[in-house]
Amino acid sequence: MKIGNKARLAAMTAAALASVALPAHAADHHETYQIPDPVPGGFASWGELMTVQNMLDARADAITAAAKADPAGDHLGNITVSAPAHRIDVYWKGTMPSTVTALLTGLPVGNTVQVHDAPYTRTELQQATDRFTTQTPAADGTRIVSITPSEHADGLTIGITGNTTTARRMETILGSTITTTITTDKAAAPITIDWNRDHDISSYFGGGWWYIHENGFGEKACTTAFAVTHTNPIDHITRNEMLTAEHCKMEGSSGEYVTDMRNGQDGVNTAFRDGASVVHDWARYEPSNSHTNFSNAIFRGPVGSKTASPTKGSYGTYQGNYICTGGAMTGEHCMLKVNAVNAVNVTKWFDENKVWRGDLADASPENNTSAVAAGKGDSGGPAFGPLSGSNADGVIAKGILSYGSYQVTCGYTKYDNGTWPEQTTCYNHVGFIPITTVLEETGDTLITG
Structure with a gap:
């Protein structure tokens, strides 16, 4: 399920960004936070x-x-x-x-x-994956919902809902020259939520709430990820912009919509969409006025926290990595281990129109099938590696949260001025698009400090 987003943006020159001090931020870098999870x-x-x-x-x-x-x-x-x-x-x-x-x-x-x-190269596995994504559902409703390369590059695991015997007879599986294993799976779900309040202020951090609005389509709330600098190819101006998940928009909307950053003054802080990838599930938002800017930090700790960490850089994502997630709905979760990379998942079905997300990494709590990795409302939030147990030392950017799977019980709700008005759905597995994939695709630069 998708996880979250909030805003509408548009432009300050590079010179102005360099010479104007950033506005004060609600999150205090001097507040301390220690990761409570045991070190794996x-x-x-x-x-x-x-x-x-x-x-x-x-x-x-x-x-x-x-x-x-x-x-x-x-x-x-x-x-x-x-x-x-x-x-x-x-x-x-x-x-x-x-x-x-x-x-x-x-x-x-x-x-x-x-x-x-290795029996296969990652290119060969990707080409086979692309063929499987074209497979239509069978007459009995059996369908492919996930495709994951094996750790040893010796084949693909095909996750299906429905009947495994039917799946084996599917045209793309019968005709495959790649070794495949068929398993029953649970379809990934986007982790978004339709309404909540944002308490962040400019300069906005990652890990905070977004509210995306388009006239005629309503609103959807997700989470911010990481700030980047982007040079517009038309006006050649470099601006601070914010990354989140592409799916954080109302179904059927064009994507070129007005969004509102809600912090008590509707419409004061606005932004607009400046680029996106459906397959890689990222979207970038540009400031539309001098009230809006983005900072080189992400929120840390539990729901409602004012604690933050500076972003120090990025590395690729590999099976076996340990990461943390930091969505606005459920807060921070560490001790998550990456189970797979270069995976694809289908996140939605509308009248048999599937939306495939590709090149994703999947992570879950190590040796714990009931713990929470993320929840509905965390979409678009940061996946990261903490440089230490303390927030003061900063984080390494690893990715943008995309989906959750394998639902688990939780009691997380949106923090709103000390109250907890609504409960969310939580998941044991979380999928994210690696930040290195996004930066390579966009040519953007992560804002660090």
């Missing part, structure tokens, strides 16, 4: 865990880039990262070029890169 992987602290993970992720990023740049073609199948094991596992098909083998050594003592033969 046997590490003594969150800082120790993230130091190792970020070091391994940086090397995995370099291997990924070298694979893409290989003149003979990208033969990378998958990469997994395990901070507890101090290890990167690279699944590769065929002969590895020297530009990649040069990156297999040189890590700090105790950390290793292991290479495994």
